[in-house]
Amino acid sequence: MAADLRLRSLAHLDPTAVQLPHGTEVVTRVARVAAERTVPEGAIGRVVRIEGDAVDVLVVGVGTIRYARSEVVPRRRGQAAWSVRRAESWDALRPCVVLESIVGSRAWGLADESSDTDVRGVFALPLPWWNRLVEPPRDLVGADSASTYWELGKTVRQALRADPNTLEMLFVPSVRALDPIGETLLAARDAFVSAQVYASFGRYALSQLARLAQAARLAEHRHHVLAWLRERPPTERAPRDDWTLDAVAARLATVDPRAHATEADRLLAAKQHVKQLYRSLHDQGLIAASDFPSLVAFARERAPDLDLPRELRPKNAYNLLRLIAAATEWLREGVPRFEVSGAFRDRLLAIKRGEVPLDDVIRWAEEMTPALEEARQTTRLPRGPDVARADELLANATAELARRWVAAEPGPFGRDAPAPHAVEWDDPADRDDRPRSGTELGRRPDDEHHDPR
DSSP states (O other): OOOEEEEOOOTTOOTTTSOOOTTOEEEESSOEEETTEEEOTTOEEEEEEEETTEEEEEETTTEEEEEEGGGEEESSHHHHHHHHHHHHHHHHHGGGEEEEEEETHHHHTOOOTTOOOEEEEEEOOOGGGTTOSSOOOSEEEOTTSSEEEEEHHHHHHHHHTTOHHHHHHHHSTTOEESSHHHHHHHHTGGGGOSTTHIIIIIIHHHHHHHHHHHHHHHHHHHHHHHHHHTSOOSSTTSOGGGOOHHHHHHHHHTTOOSOOSSHHHHHHHHHHHHHHHHHHHHHTTOSSSSSHHHHHHHHHHTOOOOOOOGGGSHHHHHHHHHHHHHHHHHHHHSSOOOOOOHHHHHHHHHHHTTOSOHHHHHHHHHHHHHHHHHHHHHOOSOSSOOHHHHHHHHHHHHHHHHHHHHTTOSSTTTTTOOOOOOEEEEOGGGBOOSOOOHHHHHSOGGGSOSBOO
16 A cells, blocks of 8 residues: 655644644634624634634634634644644744844835734754655744744745845845854845846736736626626526526626627636636635536525635735835845835825725836836846855855754754654555535544544
């Protein structure tokens, strides 16, 4: 029988007690009444906040509801296993952080009373974690997702690609080294700077704004389609069940403002939008199957007022505009500046508050494009990063980590290094990743005989 090596078995995992990081999909084990509506046991939601033993869960169509920790469980057993491993990695390797920064809105000068304090940083792996049978963690993420640390090698590779989050972490004024390895990384950070910021910051932001425009159209189409499916079909004599995918697509085509080469192209685009809608709802766990009949049933039986898609939140739009400005200034001046001020800051805050239509944001981005292109043409930044210097940095850091371990120096990379995760032989036939109902997930794992992955 086939088998493989994985992290130690979690057969005795209690799904009512494991850590639930923000964003975890959960199933409720009790009914609740919210806004004069009963949310039944077995409802699916997503964790948005943790306060002690209380868990705030966003249930689509209802809103945020507070549960006790024991009243919700991960939707999939694999999520519970992943949560435990994530928490174990955080606890074990958090002392191995060598550099950290405060990033996000507090670094950009755009924070308000509701803003989180986002921390990014770098950790190094002690020698016992290298070349194990199980791949070591490359990310450490806190339970509230506000703190994220990347492994040193991953950080270097991201920085060489001019990843905006990585470069921001390395260059914001708040950056500080917690270990000589972090100091070495800071001393070499200029090796990662190149004209590639044009693509990774500026052109990326423009492409994402185009995607936002597409998402906005899809969200508007979603509203129309669900409303229509709650009505009778266009012919009064036709029974309600006569709604078909083609009929809905034909009606949607009449309200699509985009230009199309032919009427056939318009109908095909509308049909694809309907398909994208039911695929999206299925991916969110809101409908039973990724097909049109499930969409019809959803519209008739539930059809709540759905929240805006995650990508349409104002935070995403204002951050993309900020990226264009940051790229333009870095290319033009040769040095980065992430904090914004003046009228541009006021404009970004208005977008963040949701006071600016998306069409205006896209228009502003288009108005910023000529300056971005001019900065690209005239920049004095090198065409690419200094790969040789980055390679030497990583080699020297690796040698230093090995030296501390062999010398048994005090600290997390020497005699006080955390032990790597244990492994054991794990039979794939014992795993079960299928979704569980609230009742099934509420059972204690001791009552079952398989690994709860």
